[in-house]
Every structure is written in C-alpha cells, then in structure tokens.
Amino acid sequence: MDISEFIEKEPVLKDVANKKETVWINKSKKSGNEVWKNFPFSENDIKDAEKRLERFAPLLMEYFDDTKETNGIIESPLRKISNMENLLKEKTKFEGNLFLKMDSHLAVAGSIKARGGIYEVLSYAEKLAIDAxxxxxxxxYKKLASKEFRNFFSKHTIQVGSTGNLGLSIGISSAALGFKVIVHMSNDAKQWKKDLLRSKGVEVVEYDGDFSKAVELGRKKSNENPSSYFIxxxxxKTLFLGYAVAANRIKKQMEEQSIRVDKNNPVFFYIPCGVGGSPGxxxxxxxxxxGDNCHIFFVEPTHAPSMLIGMDTGLNGDISVQDFGIDGKTEADGLAVGRPSGFVGKLMEPIISGIFTIDDYKLFEYMRxxxxxxxxxxxxxxxxxxxxxxxxxxxxATKEYLKSSNIFDIRKNIQHISWATGGNLVPEGIMEEYLKTYLK
Structure with a gap:
C-alpha cells in the first residue's frame, strides 16, 4: 500500500509515520441531531443493557465479594484529583478542573473491560438459559449459581482474543459461572495476566504476532466448535453496548458532586484506545x-496509533500501523493494536473530537x-x-479546535475527565517496577 498520497493529503500523518507525538482533529464530527443520523444504536439499547445488568446483580454478589458494596452493580468512582491538577499546571499549560474516572478500580476485573466483557458473558449466559x-x-438470577446451571454452562465454551484486560474480564467472569474458557493472547500480553487467568482455571493460548493475529486465530478455533461462543x-455490538452503560452512571456521579456541564462548562473526556471497542x-x-457540551478525545501510543490512521484515511479496519512502517510495539500492552476495529471507527466519525498520540516514556512519568x-x-x-x-x-490544532468551538475564552471552566482504564489487579511487585521504569 502506497501511503504517500495519504500523507500528502493529511500532513498530520507525516508525524504519525515518524512516530512523533501529535494530535489529529476529526473533521467528520457532527453536532446536534446530525450525530445520530443513520446511527445503528439508540438510547433504548443502553437502557436494555442497564436492565440486564440489574437482573444479574444478585448473581454477581453471589460470586464476587467486591460487588456487594454496590449491590451487584459494577461501577467505579469519579474522583477530583486536585493535587494532580496542580502538578499539571506547574509542568504544562493545563487549565480547568481535573477528575479521574477510576475504571482501574472496577470490581471483578480491575479495568474498563469489566463493563463490556462481563456484560457480554452475562448476555450469553442469559440467552443460553432462556433458550433452554x-x-x-x-x-x-441468583439461581444461576446453582449446581444445575454450573453443569449446564460447563457444556459451553467461551473464547476471546486479547492483549490482556479483556481476557481477564471474560476469563474471570466466565470461569466463575462454570463455562470452559479459552483466552487467545498475543505475545505482548503481560505474563502476570496470563498467570492470573490460569490460576482461575482458564486455558491461555499464546501466539507470536500482535493482537489481530490472536483474534483471527481465536475466532477460527471457536468456529470449529459448535458449542463455542467467540467474543x-x-x-x-454486545461489548459496545455494555461499555455504553457507563454514561448514565457518570452523569449521576457528576450531579452528586455538583459538577456542572453546560455550554459555559463543557466536559472533555480522554480515553486510552486500543482496538476501539471500549472507548467507542x-x-x-x-x-x-x-450532547454538544461533551468533547471526547482518544489517546494512542506513537507506536500503535491504529484508530487515528484508520479514521483519518477513512479505511478504518482496512489499514494497519504496519502499512505506515510502524511496529505496533508499546509498553501500553492494552493499546498494542496494529489494526483498529472498522466497526467502531465508522461509528466514531460523527462523535469524537480527535486523537492524541503519546510516547511510551510519558506513561511512566504520568504514573509517578x-x-x-x-x-x-x-x-x-x-x-x-x-x-x-x-x-x-x-x-x-487543539487551540484552533477550542476557538472554533467557542471554548477557548472559557477554558478555565472545562471539566477534564481522564479515564483510567486499568490497574487494580496489577501485582504490587510489578507496579513497583513500573514506577521505577524510565524510558527515553
């Protein structure tokens, strides 16, 4: 594939190809009702997912003690991080108020994948049981914890391809319900995640190559087994809707903390992006x-900017970072994706404001x-x-975006929410190693 035409047409892709930190602004973003023109999902789809999760709450409390405090609802705190805000103000040109959405501390799986991954496992379990x-x-739904149901689920296999956190959420929840589980992992997945899965009775299959290879081969193996379900x-679409449930919940949290969101107090969300399912x-x-008071940016590693390349070229899942001569290797294992989801990339065209890229060494600086x-x-x-x-x-490019959105002059009023996508299950020794990691 000749990428020179893309680079000539869109100069930001030159920085991307050179693995230089940059930002891409989405020119296809829409406003008002135009966002939802021909969109395949509605608010009713989100409500349906919320109701399903409520039905499963008694079962989740039965299996996972860390869900009892929230009555079986898996949700994370939203925290004002004033000290981090002050630190950013010292070191950067940051203005506004900074919050952390702590999906890093979600029950059961300790990552954003606890939303979509567990939701799809529960959806599949519900369908099997109702159909039977x-x-x-x-x-x-507490009855699903009985021996009768465990025996029933044990006749079915759930499989998934993952760089780590999705595999953890699906492996842990599926095994708890009694399913046979196989997680197909690329070799850039962290060893502790593989070890944790195996300790839960999950079969882990490892592959040379990146995430896309693990997904491709996992899908193929699952298709060979009529009693297997591939996530x-x-x-x-099921994963996608499980993640979407987060929005109503964070709205409630913001109201409880008197965080205003309106034309004069816009909210900006920043979400790390791998293949795109969870941030999407x-x-x-x-x-x-x-609505229009919300501005969403994804963030990708400079060595794996797959969603940026997919959306900017318009090719979505039909192009990879390797086509741009980029290796796809990053310390951000959950973001080590060479080819984005074409399904999600297309859906995000009218929604997101843009995508930042980040060098690996900064991941550890921000950690510290x-x-x-x-x-x-x-x-x-x-x-x-x-x-x-x-x-x-x-x-x-972002300053111009703020000006064209009539936000630059009220920038001190911006509510910034960084979405912490994972971390609570990281073993203490490995977390200490991370904190001592310095890259350049």
Missing part, C-alpha cells in the same frame, strides 16, 4: 447523555505524578489518558 427453558427474566473485540462504546453513551500527588496507582496504558489534558492547550 431454564430461566425467565422475572426470576431471581469479538473488533466487531461485537463509552463515547457513544457519553455523547448521548451530554499520579502516585506522588494522589497516592493512586494505575497501569501504564491507563496513564495515556493524562496526555489529553496536558497537551490540549499546547498544540495549535
């Missing part, structure tokens, strides 16, 4: 809830900043979310 005449949606991170689903929900200032520890890939607020007021 064993369950009605009016039942108390497809690249194309799953969350973004759909956020845009539905907050957060640990030092707030005593909060999240994994390196989650720390990509701080690049947005740190650089929003530094790039010419």
């Amino acid at each position: 005449g064993m369950l009605s949606i009016n039942d108390n 497809d991170d690249e194309n799953s 689903g969350v973004s759909f929900g956020l845009k539905k809830i907050f 900043y957060l640990d030092k200032s707030e005593g909060i520890r999240i994994e390196p890939s989650a720390c990509a979310s701080f690049e947005g607020p740190a650089k929003l007021f530094e790039y010419g």
Whole structure:
C-alpha cells in the first residue's frame, strides 16, 4: 500500500509515520441531531443493557465479594484529583478542573473491560438459559449459581482474543459461572495476566504476532466448535453496548458532586484506545447523555496509533500501523493494536473530537505524578489518558479546535475527565517496577 498520497493529503500523518507525538482533529464530527443520523444504536439499547445488568446483580454478589458494596452493580468512582491538577499546571499549560474516572478500580476485573466483557458473558449466559427453558427474566438470577446451571454452562465454551484486560474480564467472569474458557493472547500480553487467568482455571493460548493475529486465530478455533461462543473485540455490538452503560452512571456521579456541564462548562473526556471497542462504546453513551457540551478525545501510543490512521484515511479496519512502517510495539500492552476495529471507527466519525498520540516514556512519568500527588496507582496504558489534558492547550490544532468551538475564552471552566482504564489487579511487585521504569 502506497501511503504517500495519504500523507500528502493529511500532513498530520507525516508525524504519525515518524512516530512523533501529535494530535489529529476529526473533521467528520457532527453536532446536534446530525450525530445520530443513520446511527445503528439508540438510547433504548443502553437502557436494555442497564436492565440486564440489574437482573444479574444478585448473581454477581453471589460470586464476587467486591460487588456487594454496590449491590451487584459494577461501577467505579469519579474522583477530583486536585493535587494532580496542580502538578499539571506547574509542568504544562493545563487549565480547568481535573477528575479521574477510576475504571482501574472496577470490581471483578480491575479495568474498563469489566463493563463490556462481563456484560457480554452475562448476555450469553442469559440467552443460553432462556433458550433452554431454564430461566425467565422475572426470576431471581441468583439461581444461576446453582449446581444445575454450573453443569449446564460447563457444556459451553467461551473464547476471546486479547492483549490482556479483556481476557481477564471474560476469563474471570466466565470461569466463575462454570463455562470452559479459552483466552487467545498475543505475545505482548503481560505474563502476570496470563498467570492470573490460569490460576482461575482458564486455558491461555499464546501466539507470536500482535493482537489481530490472536483474534483471527481465536475466532477460527471457536468456529470449529459448535458449542463455542467467540467474543469479538473488533466487531461485537454486545461489548459496545455494555461499555455504553457507563454514561448514565457518570452523569449521576457528576450531579452528586455538583459538577456542572453546560455550554459555559463543557466536559472533555480522554480515553486510552486500543482496538476501539471500549472507548467507542463509552463515547457513544457519553455523547448521548451530554450532547454538544461533551468533547471526547482518544489517546494512542506513537507506536500503535491504529484508530487515528484508520479514521483519518477513512479505511478504518482496512489499514494497519504496519502499512505506515510502524511496529505496533508499546509498553501500553492494552493499546498494542496494529489494526483498529472498522466497526467502531465508522461509528466514531460523527462523535469524537480527535486523537492524541503519546510516547511510551510519558506513561511512566504520568504514573509517578499520579502516585506522588494522589497516592493512586494505575497501569501504564491507563496513564495515556493524562496526555489529553496536558497537551490540549499546547498544540495549535487543539487551540484552533477550542476557538472554533467557542471554548477557548472559557477554558478555565472545562471539566477534564481522564479515564483510567486499568490497574487494580496489577501485582504490587510489578507496579513497583513500573514506577521505577524510565524510558527515553
């Protein structure tokens, strides 16, 4: 593939090809009702997902003690991080108020994948049980923890391809319900994640190559088994809707904390992006809830800017970072994706504001900043979310975006929310190693 034409047409791709930190502004973003013209999902789809999660709450409390405090609802705190905010103000041109959405501390799986991954496992379990005449949606779903249901689920296999966190969420939840689980992992997945899965009775199959290879071969193996169900991170509508449920919940949290969102108090979200499923689903929900007062940026490693390349060229899943001569290798294992989801990239065209790229060494710098200032520890890939607020007021392209959106003059009123996508399950020894990692 000749990429020179793309680079000539869109100069930002020259920086991308050179693995230089940059920002891409989405020219296809729409406003008002135009966002939802021909969009395949509605608010009713989100409500349906919310109701399903409520039905499963009694079962989740039965299996996972860390869900009891929230009555079986898997949700994370939203925290004002004033010390980190002050640190960014000292070191960058940051203005506004800084918050951390702590999906790093979600119950069961300790990452954003606890939203979509667990939701799809539960959706599949519900369908199997209802189709078998064993369950009605009016039942108390606690009954699914019985020996009868565990034996029933054990006859079925769930498979997934993952760089780590999606595999953890699906492996842990599927095994708890009694399913046989196979997680197909690329060789850039962290060893501790493989070890944790195996300790839960999950079969882990490892592959040379990147995430896309693990997904491709996992899908192929699953298709060979009629009693196997493949959870497809690249194309799953169910995963997407599980993530979208986050929006109504964060709206409630913001109201409880008196965080205003309106034309004069816009909210900016910054979400690390790998293949795109989790940030895409969350973004759909956020845009539905907050509309034009909401501005969403993804953040990708300079060595794996797959969603940026896919969306900017318009080729989405039909182009990879390798086509640009980029290796796809990054310390942000959850973001080590060479080819984005074409399904999600297309859906994000009218929704997101843009995408930042970040050098790996900064992931560890932000980790140390957060640990030092707030005593909060999240994994390196989650720390990509701080690049947005740190650089929003530094790039010419983002300053122009703020001006054209009539925000530049009220920039001190911006509510910035960095989405911490994972980290709570990282073993303490490895977290200590991360904090001592210095790259250049």
